[in-house]
Amino acid sequence: MPEMRFVIAWPDGRKECCYSPSLVIRDFFTEGQTYALTDFLDRSRNALTIASDRVEAKYGRPCALALGQLAHIEQAAAPFLTDTDATVRCEIFIL
Template sequence: MPEMRFLIAWPDGARETCYSPSLVVTEHLAPGETYPLPDFMARARTMLRIASDRVEAKYGRPCSLALGQLARLEQAASRFRDDPQAEVACLAFILPDQGIPS
């Protein structure tokens, strides 16, 4: 399965490199785009569950890394839920043979 990482920026400017075991991320996010927090989290839930389901279909068990990433995103997003202006930016997609952008 082709895994990838995606770099995001939270509303406070903190950057986080996130993991997906599938390229499905490219169907839900776009580098350079900014998403209202609820929209970003809906996209994250969808894409990481799809990714986990793909792993389960291939290997017989859900992807704990994808589900763990989703749990970390949920935890981080909870800090900004009271801010109606909160947005999350997708900064980059990172394939396994690429370095993380600075």
């Protein structure tokens, strides 16, 4: 199963490299695109859940790395949730 990484920029400008066990991320994000924080979280939940489900279908168990990445994204986003103008930028995909 092809895995990939994607670099994001948080509302405070901090950049982070994120992991997905599947290329499905490209169905939810576009390089160079900026997303409202809540939209970014929804897209992350959908994409990483699908990615984990694909691993489970192939190997018989969900992907702990994808679910862990999702938990980290949700935790990292928490301080920005009160800012209705907060955005996250998808910088680049790394295959």
